[in-house]
Amino acid sequence: MTSPVSSEAFVRFDGVQKSYDGVNLVVKDLNVDIPRGEFLTMLGPSGSGKTTSLMMLAGFETATHGDIFLNGRSINNVAPHKRGIGMVFQNYALFPHMTVAENLAFPLQVRKMGKAEVKERVQKALDMVELGVFGNRRPAQLSGGQQQRVAVARALVFEPDLVLMDEPLGALDKNLREQMQYEIKHIHERLGVTVVYVTHDQSEALTMSNRIAVFEDGRIQQLAPPTELYEKPENAFVAQFIGENNTLTGRVDAVAGGICEVVLDNGDRVKALDINTDGAGHGTTLSLRPERVFLNPVDGQCQNMFSGLAEEVIYLGDHIRVRMNICGHNDFIVKVPNSSDKKGLAKGDTIPVGWSIDDCRALDA
Amino acid sequence: MAITVDASGDLSPEEQKRLKADLHRSLFRNKVRACLLVAPLVVFILVTFVAPIGNMLIRSVEDPQVNEYMPLTSAALQDWDGQELPDEAIFAALAQDLIAGRESKEIGKAATRLNYESSGMRSLIMGSARKISRIEPPYKEALIEADKDWADIDNWKVIKRLSSPYTTSYYVAALDMETSPDGEVSFVPENQQIYLKLFWRTLWMSMLITAMTVLLGYPVSYFLASLPVKKANVLMILVLLPFWTSLLVRTSSWIAMLQSQGILNDLLVWLGIIADEQRLQMIYNALGTVIAMTHILLPFMILPLYSVMKTVPPSYLRAARSLGANPWTAFWQVYLPQTIPGISAGAILVFILAIGYYITPALVGGQSGQFIGNLIAYHMQGSLNWGMAAALGVMLLVLVMGIYGLYSRFVGVNNVKLG
Numbered sequence: 107m108t109s110p111v112s113s114e115a116f117v118r119f120d121g122v123q124k125s126y127d128g129v130n131l132v133v134k135d136l137n138v139d140i141p142r143g144e145f146l147t148m149l150g151p152s153g154s155g156k157t158t159s160l161m162m163l164a165g166f167e168t169a170t171h172g173d174i175f176l177n178g179r180s181i182n183n184v185a186p187h188k189r190g191i192g193m194v195f196q197n198y199a200l201f202p203h204m205t206v207a208e209n210l211a212f213p214l215q216v217r218k219m220g221k222a223e224v225k226e227r228v229q230k231a232l233d234m235v236e237l238g239v240f241g242n243r244r245p246a247q248l249s250g251g252q253q254q255r256v257a258v259a260r261a262l263v264f265e266p267d268l269v270l271m272d273e274p275l276g277a278l279d280k281n282l283r284e285q286m287q288y289e290i291k292h293i294h295e296r297l298g299v300t301v302v303y304v305t306h307d308q309s310e311a312l313t314m315s316n317r318i319a320v321f322e323d324g325r326i327q328q329l330a331p332p333t334e335l336y337e338k339p340e341n342a343f344v345a346q347f348i349g350e351n352n353t354l355t356g357r358v359d360a361v362a363g364g365i366c367e368v369v370l371d372n373g374d375r376v377k378a379l380d381i382n383t384d385g386a387g388h389g390t391t392l393s394l395r396p397e398r399v400f401l402n403p404v405d406g407q408c409q410n411m412f413s414g415l416a417e418e419v420i421y422l423g424d425h426i427r428v429r430m431n432i433c434g435h436n437d438f439i440v441k442v443p444n445s446s447d448k449k450g451l452a453k454g455d456t457i458p459v460g461w462s463i464d465d466c467r468a469l470d471a
Numbered sequence: 472m473a474i475t476v477d478a479s480g481d482l483s484p485e486e487q488k489r490l491k492a493d494l495h496r497s498l499f500r501n502k503v504r505a506c507l508l509v510a511p512l513v514v515f516i517l518v519t520f521v522a523p524i525g526n527m528l529i530r531s532v533e534d535p536q537v538n539e540y541m542p543l544t545s546a547a548l549q550d551w552d553g554q555e556l557p558d559e560a561i562f563a564a565l566a567q568d569l570i571a572g573r574e575s576k577e578i579g580k581a582a583t584r585l586n587y588e589s590s591g592m593r594s595l596i597m598g599s600a601r602k603i604s605r606i607e608p609p610y611k612e613a614l615i616e617a618d619k620d621w622a623d624i625d626n627w628k629v630i631k632r633l634s635s636p637y638t639t640s641y642y643v644a645a646l647d648m649e650t651s652p653d654g655e656v657s658f659v660p661e662n663q664q665i666y667l668k669l670f671w672r673t674l675w676m677s678m679l680i681t682a683m684t685v686l687l688g689y690p691v692s693y694f695l696a697s698l699p700v701k702k703a704n705v706l707m708i709l710v711l712l713p714f715w716t717s718l719l720v721r722t723s724s725w726i727a728m729l730q731s732q733g734i735l736n737d738l739l740v741w742l743g744i745i746a747d748e749q750r751l752q753m754i755y756n757a758l759g760t761v762i763a764m765t766h767i768l769l770p771f772m773i774l775p776l777y778s779v780m781k782t783v784p785p786s787y788l789r790a791a792r793s794l795g796a797n798p799w800t801a802f803w804q805v806y807l808p809q810t811i812p813g814i815s816a817g818a819i820l821v822f823i824l825a826i827g828y829y830i831t832p833a834l835v836g837g838q839s840g841q842f843i844g845n846l847i848a849y850h851m852q853g854s855l856n857w858g859m860a861a862a863l864g865v866m867l868l869v870l871v872m873g874i875y876g877l878y879s880r881f882v883g884v885n886n887v888k889l890g
Contacts, residue, residue, distance in 0.1 A: 166789055186792040187801075199790035203808045212804070213794035264795065 115139035115175070116300055117163065117268060122172035124158050132158050134324035136172070140302065142267070145294050147303045147311040150321030151347070159321075160270055160304045165189050176268065187216075192261030192269040192299075196276055198253045200245035206232070206256050207241035213264040231263040234293070251282045258290060262297065271303045275310065287313045308348055312336070320344050341382055342469045345393035352399070352438050354392040358383050358468065366468050368392060372434030376410050378466040389471035396441040398465035401428070401457055408460030414438065416455045426451070432459055524868075531861035534638035537630065540581035541568040545634035553628055562610040562621075569596075569603040588640070589629045589652070595620045625652040641862035666846070666863065670870070673843040676761060677825035681772075683765040684821050685814060688772035692813075695773075696780035703777075710773050718767065722834045725763040729754040729835075755837030763831050768824055772817035779813030815882055823871055843867055 117140040124133040133155040140146050148156035161167040163174060165186030173180045181189055192213075200209050210228040219227075232238050235255035237248075245253055254274060261269050271290075275283045291314045294301050305311055311318045312332040319329045320343070328335060328344045339345035346353065356370035358380075366380040368390055376392060383390045400408060414430035425441050428451065432438040440459065442451070451457070475486075482490060538545045543564035551557050572578025578600050585592035599618055606613045614621045629652060640650065647664040648656050658664070691710070695703045713721060728734050731750040739745045753759060783806065791801035829844035836842070843863060850860035 164789075164793055166792075185797075186789070187795050187797050189793075190795070191793060193790065193793035195786045195790055197784065197786065199784065199786040201787060201790075201805055201809075212791070212796070216794065216796045216800055260794065270793075 116142040116144075116177060117302065118175040119159070119163075120173045120175065122159070122162065122169045122174060124155070124162060124167060125170050131324055133162075133169075136324075136326065138319060138326065138329065140300060142300055143298050145291070145301045145303065145314060145316045147305060147315040147318045148321055149305060149308060149311040149318050149347075151306060154321035155324040156304050156319075156321040157272060160272055160302060163302060164191055164193055164270055190264075190266050190268075192264065192266040194257045194261045194269070194271040194274040196273045198245070198257040198274075198277075200253055200256055200260070202245055205242050205244055206237065206248070209245065209256060210241075210260050210263050213260065217264060227263055231259040234262075235259045235289075250278050251286060254278060254286055255289070258293065262293070262299065266299070268300045268302070271301065273305055274303075275305075275307075283307075283310070284313075290314060312348075320347060322347070338381075339393060339467065339469070342391040342393065342471070345391075345467070345469060350396050350439060350441075352394040352396060352435075354394065354433060354435060354438075355471070356390060356392065358386050358388055358390050360386055365463060366390075368468060370433050374412065374433045376433075376466065377463050378468040379463060381467045382469045384470075390468045391471055393467045393469055394461060394465060396427075396439040397425075399438075399440045399459060399461045401440060401442060401451070401459055403458065403460035407462070409463045410466065411458060411460040413456055414440075414459040416451060416453055416457065419451055419453050430459065527861045527864055529861075530858055531641050531865050532637050532639065533858065534584070534633060534640065535636045536584035537581045537633040538636040540572055540577050541565070541630070541634070544568045544630065548627070548631040548634050551627070551631060553624070553631065556611075556622065556624055557627055559609055559611045562614055563608065566603060566606065566608075566610045566614065569600045573600045573603060585629060585633060588633060588650075589626065591620070592626065592629060595626065628652045628654070641858045642866070644859060645862040645866055666843075669841065669843050669846055670866070672757075672841075673826055674870070676757065676840075676842070677822050680761055680764050680768060680825045681818050681822045683761065684769050684772035685818060687765065688769055688776055688817065689810075689814070692773050692776035692780055695777050696783075697785070707777075710770055713767065714770055718830060719834075721767055722763055722831050725759070725766070725835055726754060729759055729762065754835050755840070757836070757840040759835040759837065760832045760840030760842070763835050764825060764828060767831060768821045771820045771824060775816040775820065776810065776813040779810055779816070783809045819875070819878060822874070826871060827867065 117138075119136045119138045122133060122136040123131055125131050136155075136159055138146075148159060150156045158167060162169050165181070165184065169182065173182055175181065176189065176191075200206075201212070204212065207228050210231050211224050214224045214227060228241070229238065232241055235258060237252060237255055237259070240248065240252065240256075245256065248256065254277075257274065261271075274290075275286050278286060287310055290301075294314075303311075303314065312335075315332060317329060317331050318335050320327045320335065322343050328340045330338070330340075335344065336349050339348060339351075342353070345351045354368075354370055354376065356368040356376070359367045359369050359375070361367075361380050361383070364380055366378055366383060366386075368376045368378055370376060370392075378392050401414075403411070412432050414432040416428050417431055417436060418429040420427040420429075423444065425444050428440045428442060429436075430438045430440055544561065547561045547564040548557070551561060569578060572581070578596060579593075582593040582596035585596065595618055599614060599621070602617045606617060620626055632650070632654065643650055643656055645666050647667045648658050650656050695706055695710075698706065726733070730736070731752060731754075733754070735753065736745075736750045740747050740750065745751065753762070787805050787809065788801050791805040792798070796804065826842075827844055828842055829848055832840050832842040833845050833848070836845070844867075847860050847863045847867070850856045850863065
């Protein structure tokens with residue numbers, strides 16, 4: 107099966123499959139079109155096939171089936187060094203026996219560029235990542251964040267149209283990671299280069315990407331911009347994987363006009379948007395974001411109203427996190443904004459809880 | 472008493488002294504323990520390594536016979552200028568030595584030693600010693616009367632040269648040089664040179680063997696390092712297998728393989744590649760030594776190479792490829808430089824082992840494949856010239872240390888890594 111041809115696809119996976127052992131498929135039928143200039147993130151748990159997909163694009167793994175196109179040309183049989191794709195590796199892979207400047211000059215020298223031009227480009231690239239004076243250092247003499255920037259500069263110095271990044275921030279501590287996310291994002295915006303980024307960190311994906319492809323079990327579960335992915339997950343895996351999520355399981359009782367009525371396992375009835383169910387009589391998973399659940403809702407605000415028992419109240423500064431027992435689930439989380447009128451809530455209180463149909467999505471079982 | 476620290480945190484000089492004493496006391500038991508732990512090994516090394524080497528160093532310069540068995544002559548000759556025949560006093564000393572030596576029957580040892588330097592000295596000494604009881608002073612005339620060779624000033628020069636209990640003569644001989652009676656040192660004619668040629672051959676053959684182990688070991692190590700650990704460990708047994716087999720067995724099997732009626736020649740004849748009467752001479756020559764020693768020393772190259780290659784992440788090669796380098800450039804500019812510590816460690820190991828090798832060249836080397844070690848063994852066991860063996864051994868030691876010095880200067884010892 108092939109997806110409709112898009113004339114603007116710069117990178118295109120067409121029915122790509124990959125198996126390492128001839129028994130299991132690590133990547134099952136991958137179809138993605140990536141337009142020029144996009145920042146696309148492959149997000150997923152480990153073993154979901156995202157890194158394998160990236161390695162196939164880079165040319166270090168061969169697809170067992172299907173085609174990968176770059177700029178309209180199939181690159182299945184093109185050697186990695188002829189693909190002209192920049193790559194940032196997980197542990198940077200900076201050559202330890204070369205100085206920073208020599209590392210940056212390497213891709214230019216193998217392209218037989220003149221000495222003067224190499225020097226100029228290396229300096230430009232170093233300035234871009236604000237490491238202008240570090241050219242003569244060895245990678246080992248730099249901090250983790252500086253090495254990371256050198257690795258990014260090296261992948262960009264030969265001006266590739268496509269840059270691949272394989273969990274490049276995994277080795278950095280939290281603060282540095284966040285700072286580097288913005289730096290990479292800004293470099294992408296400034297240069298307009300196409301980036302395919304692999305990570306298992308969802309906040310990283312949400313921060314940087316134009317679109318995110320959520321991988322699980324060798325398939326893309328959903329490919330969408332960050333807001334859509336969070337607001338409108340299409341299946342239970344995506345809802346659970348991206349952000350915090352309350353899950354209620356039950357059976358669809360009736361469907362009408364895009365809205366379905368679900369009987370929960372304990373017999374309570376909930377109205378939800380019918381997104382991805384198999385129709386009346388089939389099981390379903392309801393997804394509900396904790397911040398879209400209201401305590402003591404005003405009349406008419408919520409179509410679904412229940413009574414909940416506060417089992418745990420955790421004060422987190424900007425919001426209060428309440429774990430409640432609702433509809434037979436005792437791991438139901440409600441995030442309450444920290445406003446002066448909510449101070450009274452205490453463990454053991456029983457209070458009315460409600461949510462709107464629009465915030466409750468009925469997904470696959 | 473505990474040391475008090477004031478608000479500033481500084482200690483007064485006396486208190487610093489006390490703190491040091493406290494520290495010393497608290498560490499004393501540990502130090503004693505450490506000493507006791509290493510003591511057995513230190514004693515072992517002193518007895519089995521330092522002492523024999525020291526003994527060998529001394530033997531290579533020791534030459535006590537003339538000094539010991541002709542003590543008066545040796546002492547008297549100290550002030551002799553060597554311009555003209557010695558005076559009566561020296562002849563008298565010689566006569567005393569001959570009398571004493573004849574009585575103790577030990578004059579022959581000095582005579583033999585002198586004969587090494589200049590043939591005819593033995594009969595001169597022994598003949599004079601026999602006649603000494605009948606000789607009356609003045610001794611100068613009487614001794615020259617007894618044997619006119621005593622009038623030959625060159626003989627006296629030989630005695631004077633050997634009168635010191637120490638000598639450089641072994642080293643002079645080990646460098647293929649000889650000392651003329653006048654004390655001038657010059658090389659022997661080229662067709663008589665043995666040792667320098669052998670040193671040179673040992674050196675270049677060791678280098679050749681080292682180069683061969685690098686060429687053969689590098690691809691194997693690379694292959695092993697690229698395999699998953701489980702498979703690599705199984706294959707590593709094949710590399711280590713030779714270690715567990717006796718050196719003698721391995722060398723002997725090379726004889727079976729390479730000799731003219733051996734397996735390899737039979738195979739070549741059978742395949743029709745060579746005629747029966749053209750069987751290749753692959754053993755009992757330099758070629759045999761190189762083949763057998765390359766095989767025997769190969770594990771010493773593979774092991775350090777493998778463990779260094781294991782530490783080079785495959786992502787470096789991938790990074791180089793993604794940056795546009797073809798496989799060859801990626802290997803040459805990125806992979807190889809990172810394995811140089813392993814090559815260094817393997818090369819220095821193989822080279823130093825090779826340069827002192829003995830058994831294999833002795834068994835498969837024939838004439839052209841002998842190493843300097845074989846000649847040292849010959850002097851130890853065959854000619855019983857231990858002084859010569861010691862001098863050659865010391866020269867070998869100096870050579871190895873010199874090469875190691877050059878190596879650490881140009882390559883750097885820090886560049887050697889065993890994993």
